[in-house]
Each structure stands twice: as C-alpha cells, then as structure tokens.
Amino acid sequence: GLEAPRRVWVHGWLLVQGERMSKSRGNFLDPWAVVRAFGPDGARYVTLREVAFDRDSDVSWDSFVRRYNADLANDFGNLVNRTVSMVQRYLGGERPAPRPAGASPLAEGWAETLGRVRDRIEGCLLHEALAELWAYVGGANRTVDAEQPWVLARSAQAGDAEAAARLRGVLGDLVEACRLVALAVAPFMPGAAPRILAQLGYAFPYGPDGNGGPSLLDELRWGRYAGVAGQVGRPEPLFPRLETEAEGEVPAER
Numbered sequence: 544g545l546e547a548p549r550r551v552w553v554h555g556w557l558l559v560q561g562e563r564m565s566k567s568r569g570n571f572l573d574p575w576a577v578v579r580a581f582g583p584d585g586a587r588y589v590t591l592r593e594v595a596f597d598r599d600s601d602v603s604w605d606s607f608v609r610r611y612n613a614d615l616a617n618d619f620g621n622l623v624n625r626t627v628s629m630v631q632r633y634l635g636g637e638r639p640a641p642r643p644a645g646a647s648p649l650a651e652g653w654a655e656t657l658g659r660v661r662d663r664i665e666g667c668l669l670h671e672a673l674a675e676l677w678a679y680v681g682g683a684n685r686t687v688d689a690e691q692p693w694v695l696a697r698s699a700q701a702g703d704a705e706a707a708a709r710l711r712g713v714l715g716d717l718v719e720a721c722r723l724v725a726l727a728v729a730p731f732m733p734g735a736a737p738r739i740l741a742q743l744g745y746a747f748p749y750g751p752d753g754n755g756g757p758s759l760l761d762e763l764r765w766g767r768y769a770g771v772a773g774q775v776g777r778p779e780p781l782f783p784r785l786e787t788e789a790e791g792e793v794p795a796e797r
Contacts, residue, residue: 552667555599572604584732585611591731592673608785615782618680626717627742627778633696638744638773639715641766649716650765652682653723657763660727676727683720718743726762738781744773
C-alpha cells in the first residue's frame, strides 16, 4: 500500500587508484576513522564534495585532507572567523545590517548562486551544489581582500564618515554572506550550521533533526533580518586545520 518511489538516487562507485573499494582487497578507508579525524560534518562534507553522484570517483585520504583544509579550514572557517573578529574589533560586536541588493555585489552574487545550487540539488548533483556555494565563499573572501576593512576602520577612527559607513556596509554584507552559506549547507553539515549562526548572533530556527521552523528558502533571502539588531558572538575555530598525517587518526588504505 506504499506509493512507489518517484526518484531513485543511484551513485557511482568509490574507487582507490582506479579499483573499487573492497573488503576482500583491503583497499578501503575506515569510515569511523574518517569521522574521528574530520568530525561528523567534516566527514560529510569531504565525502559529498569529493565523490560525484553521477559517476565513479577516485578518492584517497590525502584528497580528503586537502579538501577539508582548503574548503573548510582555509576558506569558509577563515571567512567566518575574520568576519566575526572584525565586527568585534571595529564595531564593538554590534552586528551591522547588510546593504540592499542594488548596493552590494555579494547580494547580487547570492541570487545567482542560490539558483544554481537549487538546480544542482534537483539534479542530484550534490558535489556541484557544494562547488557553487564554495565559489561564492571564495568571492566573499576576495571582498575582504579588496575592501580591506582594517584600512576603512583606521579612516573611520580618524573621522572619515564615508569610510565609517562603508565599513559597516562591507561587514554587514560579510555577516549576511556567512549566514546564508551556513543555512544553505545545513543539509550537508547539520552540526556546523547552529555553531556558525551562534557566532553571527542568530538563533538556529530548526530542530536538531532539521525539522520544524520556517521555510528554508525564506531564510535564504538576502537581508531577511536586516532590520533586526543584534550582537555577534565570540569567534571560535570551526574547522581546525589537519596535517596530512594526523596523529593516530589516519585511516590507512590497507
């Protein structure tokens, strides 16, 4: 009496040096060791990012570590950390509002990114959906380098009102970019999303299992809480960088 599935996901094989992982061959990665090394969310991320859903994928411990360090420790983790740190340092922790879409390149980029992410998920291409999100993260990091909030802060402290306004706008855009990415990756990394939002001064609106709360698409609107005042939390490392040979945690390919 159950309705037949309307769609069935069939993913490719996990390969090691061109061969399928096999217990009999002993050429597999221990999944429990992967979780111990990367954490549950990190393990989810590197697996879903490195393994294409539409074909076979060759993976290795080193490729997982490189992906984790590049995308989580360096790109997104660093973006959240320095955004929260700069809001604390330059604005006394007061969370600034993002600029409207017409005045913010990050806002315009988000609308395009979200559309592509939805298309990739609809096509069961989870690795490509994450790639789109991390291209946006890269753009947010380039915004920091281009705008140089530390320079704007010095000018603002010297009495430059225009620099002060721009500083608030840039930091507001960065806080909003972090909020949106955190929510967009919640289905992939459900444990990280509440921690990121807490650092940004927002409550996570869903239950531990992801249920309840408002429509995710409503939450993913740029400037959803632009008129709500708040304070950012303390910056805390989200994804500690890993060495290739993590102490006692490397799941050797047998």
